[in-house]
Amino acid sequence: MKRLKKSLSLVLLFSLVSIAVVVGGEAAEKVPQAVQVTIRTILAGNKSDEFDPKLKDMEAQLKPLKYRSYRSLKDDGQSVPWQGTKSFDIPGGRTLTVVPQEFQNNRIALKVRLTQGDKPVLDTTVRITNKGNFILGGPPHEGGTLVLSISAAAQ
């Protein structure tokens, strides 16, 4: 009984420490202050067989699009407060506007609008995994097709 009590005391202490460590980590994630939104603008085409080395980390996501070439045009990352609005310049006179809406179950809800000049092209609300991304593609540009990788990470 004495041994059991001693064991249980140590176990309780260990559990409390573990819970503190975990809760501390969880707490840091639970209340994100802003969202780091990154837009990677890629030009996909069939005129060459080039694959930009800068896009190596996205190879698995881009290859299924079945274009022969992929070239990174620009990477743009900005910190956006919740419910705040940030616009990103997209080649071809386009603008991508992003509004982080909420953070729930490790997913970030983003309201995204693509405009051409002042004409809306697409409005969508997407929930992506924290630090994950989705692809928006199709707008033509310079003989190829624009592929936008939109990612978000809670800060």
Added chain:
Amino acid sequence: MTRCEDTGKSIGRWLDGELNPAQSAAVCEHMSDCPACGEERRQLEKIETTLRSVLVAESARVELAPLWREVRQRIERKRAWYEGLLERSRELFTAPRAAWAVPVVIALLLGVFSLDSYWPGWRFGASRNSFAAVDSIDAHGRSVALLRENESKTTVIWLYEDQEVENEAAEEESKSSPAF
């Protein structure tokens, strides 16, 4: 504390033979002079003798032969394969060990799932993406496709230009839509 209070606390130990000779003598002397403490002693002794008589009387009914026969049968009985395993696991996973194991497992699981808080970017497996959920989509009259690429768990929203633009694109020998 009065002498009675002191003695009252010690009567039990005196009955149990747990006092040293000097303490024992002091308690005895007081009990012989103090009716209340003497009565306390009498009551405790009565409880003890009554309980003993009840249990001794009961145990006298227990015969050795049938008990031994039963014990022997248990010893000689061929145990089912799982009984040995159960007994072994009972011995192995004693209360103190189980008391350790349960919170350790819980803490490990919680820790693994929380590692990302301390090492951002760390994830189980190579891919950290999972399908994005599209709550709403409005292409303002254009055609749009919502696609999911299974291997990389990527959600793709693909905008199709209107027909005029497609014709232009075909002339330029560029593809405006993915092959999938």
Added chain:
Amino acid sequence: MELTDWELVRKCQAGEMDAFQELVSRYHQKVYMVVLGLLRQREDAMEVTQETFFRAYRKIGSFQGGSTFYTWIYRIAVNIAIDAQRRQKRNPLDFRDSMDGVLEAQNEVAKDPFSDLRDKELREHLVKAINELTPEHKAVIVLRTIEGLSYRDIGEILGCSEGTVMSRLHYARKKLQDKLRTFL
């Protein structure tokens, strides 16, 4: 010359079943008494007693004489009984029939019928009061009452300190006194 417990244990460890039978013979009533004091039903007490000796036989190889045989066997018995007690859901043992039988068998006829009745009432209420104690308090009072074991031995059996044994005994006795005052 009668063999000591330790000598019998050594013979058991060498595979001599007769030696184990002798140990059972020496301790079966004491073990039963302790177990009965902790449990409510006679049948359960018998079952636990059998299980105690069965487990003792299985574990005899691990007994190295660090404690006396009787504290070792009592420890096994108390652990099994406390486990059984926690699972138990039946009604308390009714000692009345058994006590009548015992009184007749022992030819205990008190001269004063009122005294006899008071004792009978005391026994009934004592059993009830004992059953209302927690398993830990019941264990100390039974081990102390039946065997007159020292606080040290009781502590060894129950895995607690002598101080804990002392305080539990004090508490258990006070509880019993309070409940049985009118019958004492």
